[in-house]
Amino acid sequence: MVFSSYLFILVFLPIVWLGYCLLARSRVGSFGVTLWLLLASLFFYGHWSWRVVPLILLSIAVNWLVGRLIEGSTGRRARLWLALGIAFDLGLLGYFKYANFLVATVESVSGASFAWQTVVLPIGISFFTFQQIAYLVDIYRQEAVERDPWRYALFVTFFPQLIAGPIVHHREMMPQIGRQPRERRVPDLVLGIVIFAIGLAKKVIIADGIAPISDAVFDLAAMGAVPSTGEAWAGALAFGFQIYFDFSGYSDMAVGLARMFGIALRVNFASPYKASSIIEFWQRWHITLSRFLRDYLYIPMGGGRVGEWRRYRNIVVTMLLGGIWHGAGWTFVLWGLLHGLLITADHARRRFWCGPDLPLWGARALTFALVTIAWVPFRAADLATTFRLYGAMTGMGPSVEATAWPFYSPAGVWLLLAALLAFAWLLPNTAEIMKPAVAPLTTPGYPAVEPVGRAAGWTMGLGFHPSGGWALAIALLLSLSLIGVGNGGAFIYYQF
Amino acid sequence: MVRSSTTSSDLASAGPARERAPLVRFGLRLLWLAPLVFVLLTGVNALALRFDIAALPELANFHQQQRKLAAAADGGFDTLFLGDSSLGRMMDTPTWERITGERSLQLALTGGEGFAGDLGMLQRALLVHRPKRVVLVHTSDMPTRGISWNGYLLTRPAGAARVAMPPDRLLEALADLLINGQLLRAIVRGLPYSLTGRDWPFLDDSHVRGRERLLGAGPAIAQAEALAPSAIKAEGRLFLEKIAALCAAEGIDCRFAFGPVWEGICANSADYLAAARAFVEGAGLPVVAGTPLCVPAQDLDDTIDHVVQGRMVFYTKALHDRLEGQATTRN
Numbered sequence: 128m129v130f131s132s133y134l135f136i137l138v139f140l141p142i143v144w145l146g147y148c149l150l151a152r153s154r155v156g157s158f159g160v161t162l163w164l165l166l167a168s169l170f171f172y173g174h175w176s177w178r179v180v181p182l183i184l185l186s187i188a189v190n191w192l193v194g195r196l197i198e199g200s201t202g203r204r205a206r207l208w209l210a211l212g213i214a215f216d217l218g219l220l221g222y223f224k225y226a227n228f229l230v231a232t233v234e235s236v237s238g239a240s241f242a243w244q245t246v247v248l249p250i251g252i253s254f255f256t257f258q259q260i261a262y263l264v265d266i267y268r269q270e271a272v273e274r275d276p277w278r279y280a281l282f283v284t285f286f287p288q289l290i291a292g293p294i295v296h297h298r299e300m301m302p303q304i305g306r307q308p309r310e311r312r313v314p315d316l317v318l319g320i321v322i323f324a325i326g327l328a329k330k331v332i333i334a335d336g337i338a339p340i341s342d343a344v345f346d347l348a349a350m351g352a353v354p355s356t357g358e359a360w361a362g363a364l365a366f367g368f369q370i371y372f373d374f375s376g377y378s379d380m381a382v383g384l385a386r387m388f389g390i391a392l393r394v395n396f397a398s399p400y401k402a403s404s405i406i407e408f409w410q411r412w413h414i415t416l417s418r419f420l421r422d423y424l425y426i427p428m429g430g431g432r433v434g435e436w437r438r439y440r441n442i443v444v445t446m447l448l449g450g451i452w453h454g455a456g457w458t459f460v461l462w463g464l465l466h467g468l469l470i471t472a473d474h475a476r477r478r479f480w481c482g483p484d485l486p487l488w489g490a491r492a493l494t495f496a497l498v499t500i501a502w503v504p505f506r507a508a509d510l511a512t513t514f515r516l517y518g519a520m521t522g523m524g525p526s527v528e529a530t531a532w533p534f535y536s537p538a539g540v541w542l543l544l545a546a547l548l549a550f551a552w553l554l555p556n557t558a559e560i561m562k563p564a565v566a567p568l569t570t571p572g573y574p575a576v577e578p579v580g581r582a583a584g585w586t587m588g589l590g591f592h593p594s595g596g597w598a599l600a601i602a603l604l605l606s607l608s609l610i611g612v613g614n615g616g617a618f619i620y621y622q623f
Numbered sequence: 624m625v626r627s628s629t630t631s632s633d634l635a636s637a638g639p640a641r642e643r644a645p646l647v648r649f650g651l652r653l654l655w656l657a658p659l660v661f662v663l664l665t666g667v668n669a670l671a672l673r674f675d676i677a678a679l680p681e682l683a684n685f686h687q688q689q690r691k692l693a694a695a696a697d698g699g700f701d702t703l704f705l706g707d708s709s710l711g712r713m714m715d716t717p718t719w720e721r722i723t724g725e726r727s728l729q730l731a732l733t734g735g736e737g738f739a740g741d742l743g744m745l746q747r748a749l750l751v752h753r754p755k756r757v758v759l760v761h762t763s764d765m766p767t768r769g770i771s772w773n774g775y776l777l778t779r780p781a782g783a784a785r786v787a788m789p790p791d792r793l794l795e796a797l798a799d800l801l802i803n804g805q806l807l808r809a810i811v812r813g814l815p816y817s818l819t820g821r822d823w824p825f826l827d828d829s830h831v832r833g834r835e836r837l838l839g840a841g842p843a844i845a846q847a848e849a850l851a852p853s854a855i856k857a858e859g860r861l862f863l864e865k866i867a868a869l870c871a872a873e874g875i876d877c878r879f880a881f882g883p884v885w886e887g888i889c890a891n892s893a894d895y896l897a898a899a900r901a902f903v904e905g906a907g908l909p910v911v912a913g914t915p916l917c918v919p920a921q922d923l924d925d926t927i928d929h930v931v932q933g934r935m936v937f938y939t940k941a942l943h944d945r946l947e948g949q950a951t952t953r954n
């Protein structure tokens with residue numbers, strides 16, 4: 128089930144919220160709420176395919192059991208249980224996500240052909256696997272414990288964050304379950320609806336609206352056609368904005384949904400195109416994934432405490448694995464490698480560069496251009512398509528623009544792209560908009576709002592207030608989004 | 624010892640800073656304002672559709688085919704063609720009638736209505752006339768598209784037997800058909816793309832440019848567009864089975880043909896095409912031998928299953944020859 132669907136918005140969500148309210152007021156209290164949200168989350172997950180529900184239940188059961196074993200052990204034994212638990216998680220993820228890719232690679236290298244039944248990727252497996260790995264490590268570090276299997280199952284399956292994050296720690300979410308004061312229910316619902324509506328509009332109106340433009344270029348390039356330079360750049364930019372508003376919208380909707388049930392999720396997306404360096408970009412894009420990669424991969428490898436060159440190696444390896452986490456394919460390897468090299472170059476610049484820094488807007492434009500270039504393999508069907516588009520972007524394409532833009536003329540496409548760039552650069556993000564009503568739950572080291580002095584003063588006037596004007600604006604956004612629902616696809620991050 | 628705290632300071636700071644009463648008032652205001660705005664917007668949309676300021680492509684096409692059916696009711700028709708745009712962009716009915724000496728009627732919808740649309744159109748046709756022969760013509764990848772409930776809801780005539788729909792699909796299909804805001808979507812997306820009869824500066828001419836690019840892509844398309852047997856969705860057979868049952872009950876000779884498709888697909892998707900044929904025949908409809916009609920790139924229009932207008936006569940003859948079990952020579 129997708130957040131931006133009629134079934135979710137008009138049927139599933141109202142029923143789940145009403146059931147939640149009734150149970151929270153009843154004598155069954157916290158346990159009833161936990162069980163209700165767990166059942167709703169499993170239904171939400173199973174609606175995609177009931178055949179994958181046993182898989183997530185198996186994963187939950189094993190991880191909860193291993194967690195209990197780690198908790199009851201010390202020293203080497205605890206370390207052994209931790210290693211076994213992580214091996215189980217990675218084995219599950221490896222089989223379902225990478226087996227097809229490995230078989231295809233071996234086949235293409237060896238020329239052999241195996242009688243291999245394609246494995247179907249269960250939706251959200253990358254997210255719930257990482258979340259549970261973090262949980263096991265946290266238990267080992269004595270930073271978390273959950274003895275109640277029902278609560279643990281809810282921690283993993285809670286539907287606002289199950290499919291595409293944020294990747295939350297047990298200690299961040301579970302203390303909030305069933306603790307919402309009665310007088311906060313309606314205000315939290317209202318605030319959740321406002322945040323959800325903003326996210327829904329970003330997804331349905333902007334991301335789904337611009338998708339046909341990037342699809343036109345990438346699909347034609349996948350067929351072997353070489354676009355003109357202008358078309359190739361327009362396609363890459365359009366995809367950059369599509370994934371930006373798609374993931375931004377999803378993240379807002381997740382935060383808004385959780386808020387309706389009295390749970391504050393961490394800000395996961397903070398205007399990444401306003402970043403003035405690649406390092407800062409990763410402090411703003413998919414913040415909880417960046418934190419996971421930092422805490423559970425980069426730092427255990429030695430992080431930045433092992434000398435400059437090994438630090439650079441650690442960065443590249445971390446980003447390479449981050450790329451592979453996104454998808455099983457050489458295009459994701461290339462994307463991760465590109466970002467690893469760009470972050471390394473950024474660190475090296477900070478360490479060795481003695482000249483003047485670029486002015487803020489210049490640095491912002493350069494970062495945006497580099498990120499856009501790196502999006503090409505992320506979206507392209509294969510490496511051949513990637514290099515075809517890179518060739519076109521560097522002026523090796525035909526001079527005549529001939530892409531069949533859906534709906535728009537070339538002038539319309541560029542006008543739209545310029546408008547979206549202005550949107551991403553100039554407007555405040557949802558956490559900033561909602562700040563007067565909800566203090567954003569930020570991650571230490573990851574800014575969720577513009578630093579003082581960098582935000583344009585006039586944007587502060589866009590802060591949320593429970594006024595008539597805001598009610599009309601939200602009603603408009605909801606209505607326009609509902610009219611557009613059903614014409615777009617699932618969120619891009621659902622495939623990871 | 625567990626070091627984590629259940630009341631960490633950052634969680635506490637994430638709580639709402641506002642008082643309760645203004646938010647409750649805001650929520651109540653939203654409760655009546657949102658439906659009101661929604662109704663107003665859909666009303667504007669409905670008026671735009673009513674007065675031809677905007678048009679739903681599938682509705683416009685469906686209405687046009689209804690008008691054709693009404694016009695053909697008096698004279699009747701011997702052969703009824705049903706299918707998607709690959710049929711509409713290939714079939715030249717005057718040519719067909721000249722070859723066969725019989726009357727024909729072509730009621731092609733779009734790929735969006737699928738086999739479900741065929742059933743609805745056949746039921747509608749049978750209300751006015753019973754043809755001798757029905758030929759369903761669809762693009763090669765139609766068996767991969769599953770069931771089009773929109774097509775079912777759009778075309779089902781009043782009084783026809785109902786097909787059980789999953790509630791969620793019913794909800795989505797109804798919403799899609801009833802509040803499909805073409806005008807509003809155009810406004811929201813900033814640039815009009817569905818407005819009809821006006822020379823907007825941002826409207827595209829993709830029809831021409833798409834063909835040029837398709838021709839330029841060359842043999843590489845064959846690699847990218849290959850279809851796999853595993854892509855066939857078994858659920859989609861439901862409406863083919865219903866069509867076959869209806870034909871049997873009415874005693875009509877019903878056949879299925881895969882329409883034109885770029886020859887690269889014929890070359891690289893042989894396994895899929897065999898599986899697609901078995902899929903249709905398994906539903907009880909015989910598939911015309913020699914289909915799909917494999918089309919070289921220079922005969923294609925804006926997509927790989929649309930024939931350029933100047934070659935419609937040739938492919939109409941080709942389909943006729945296949946139906947008669949003859950080979951067609953190129954000219």
